Amino acid sequence: MATKKKKTKLKSLSASRPHTVIPARSISSKATRTLIRSHHTLEKQRAKALTDGDGAKAETLRKQIEAQGGLENYQRASLLGQSNDRGGDSSRVLVEWLAPVLPMLKEQTANGQPVRMLEVGALSVTNACSKSRLFNMERIDLNSQAEGITQQDFMERPLPLDGREQFDIISLSLVLNYVPDAMGKGEMLLRVLKFLDAKKYPEGLKGYFASVFLVLPAPCVTNSRYMDEGKMEAIMVALGFVMVKKKLSTKLVYYLWRLEAATTKRSLGFKKEELRSGKTRNNFSIVLK
Incomplete structure (x- = not known):
C-alpha cells in the first residue's frame, strides 16, 4: 500500500x-x-x-x-x-506623499513624540525615511545587512502588548511579493493589523496614520491571473483600510493605506480565483480565509 x-x-x-x-x-x-x-x-x-x-x-x-x-x-x-x-529608493515616494504634513511631523519629533515606523525587509539605514529624521525607525530583515537592522522574521515577531509596542506606520516595500504562497501573504496582512496603533491623531495627521506603505512589482496587479487593482483594493478595504495615496509606474505600484477600523470578520472569503487568462500572466495572489 x-x-x-x-x-x-x-x-x-x-x-x-x-x-x-x-x-x-x-x-x-x-x-x-x-x-x-x-x-x-x-x-x-x-x-x-x-x-x-x-x-x-x-x-x-x-x-x-x-x-x-x-x-x-x-x-x-x-x-x-x-x-x-x-530607479532609486522607494521610500522617497512616501516622504513626498507626506510633504503636506512635514511641519506637523517635525513638531511631533521636537515634542518627543515622533511617528513610529516599522520597516519590514529593511536593506539600508540610509534610505529617504531614515535620512528625513521624521520617524522613530525600527528596521528588521530576515538577513540583516547593516548595523541598525535587527535580524528578525516579521511573522515570528512577538505581538505588541500595548500601544507603546505598536507603530504608526509599517513599511512593506517589496516584501509581500516575497512571501511564497497566497495564504501566507494574507496572513502577513492580517498580522499587520495587530502592530498598528489606531490611536487618535492630531488634525492633519489623522488623514495619514496609522498606515501601511505597501510597494509591489506593478505586474502583481496589472498582469496577474488572480489579482487586479480592484481585488487588491477590495482586500485592503475588507481588512479595514482606506486608500490615501497610490502611484503606478511601469515597474512598481506604491500604496499608502490608512487603517480606519481593523476588521473583526471571521471569514473574509478572498480565494485564489482566476480573473484574467493568458500564458504571459503571473500567479501573484492573496488568500484571506
Missing part, C-alpha cells in the same frame, strides 16, 4: 529564505532583474514542493538557489535596484 506523503508547512518567511554568503560583485541592471525574478521563482517552487511533501525536489531547488548566490545575492541585487542610477 502506498504511503501518504507528509506535508511540510512553512511556518515563517525564514523557512523559505536560505542564508548564503557570496563575495560581492557588480552586476548590470538586466542581470539584476534576472537574478531577482529567478530567485522569486525558485523560492515559490521550493515552497510548493515543501507543502506537497516532496523533500527531494525542495532540496534540489534549495541547491539551485544557493548556486546563484542565495539570499545574499538577492539582497545585493535589491540594493543595486535602490541606487539612484537604477
Whole structure:
C-alpha cells in the first residue's frame, strides 16, 4: 500500500529564505532583474514542493538557489535596484506623499513624540525615511545587512502588548511579493493589523496614520491571473483600510493605506480565483480565509 506523503508547512518567511554568503560583485541592471525574478521563482517552487511533501525536489531547488548566490545575492541585487542610477529608493515616494504634513511631523519629533515606523525587509539605514529624521525607525530583515537592522522574521515577531509596542506606520516595500504562497501573504496582512496603533491623531495627521506603505512589482496587479487593482483594493478595504495615496509606474505600484477600523470578520472569503487568462500572466495572489 502506498504511503501518504507528509506535508511540510512553512511556518515563517525564514523557512523559505536560505542564508548564503557570496563575495560581492557588480552586476548590470538586466542581470539584476534576472537574478531577482529567478530567485522569486525558485523560492515559490521550493515552497510548493515543501507543502506537497516532496523533500527531494525542495532540496534540489534549495541547491539551485544557493548556486546563484542565495539570499545574499538577492539582497545585493535589491540594493543595486535602490541606487539612484537604477530607479532609486522607494521610500522617497512616501516622504513626498507626506510633504503636506512635514511641519506637523517635525513638531511631533521636537515634542518627543515622533511617528513610529516599522520597516519590514529593511536593506539600508540610509534610505529617504531614515535620512528625513521624521520617524522613530525600527528596521528588521530576515538577513540583516547593516548595523541598525535587527535580524528578525516579521511573522515570528512577538505581538505588541500595548500601544507603546505598536507603530504608526509599517513599511512593506517589496516584501509581500516575497512571501511564497497566497495564504501566507494574507496572513502577513492580517498580522499587520495587530502592530498598528489606531490611536487618535492630531488634525492633519489623522488623514495619514496609522498606515501601511505597501510597494509591489506593478505586474502583481496589472498582469496577474488572480489579482487586479480592484481585488487588491477590495482586500485592503475588507481588512479595514482606506486608500490615501497610490502611484503606478511601469515597474512598481506604491500604496499608502490608512487603517480606519481593523476588521473583526471571521471569514473574509478572498480565494485564489482566476480573473484574467493568458500564458504571459503571473500567479501573484492573496488568500484571506
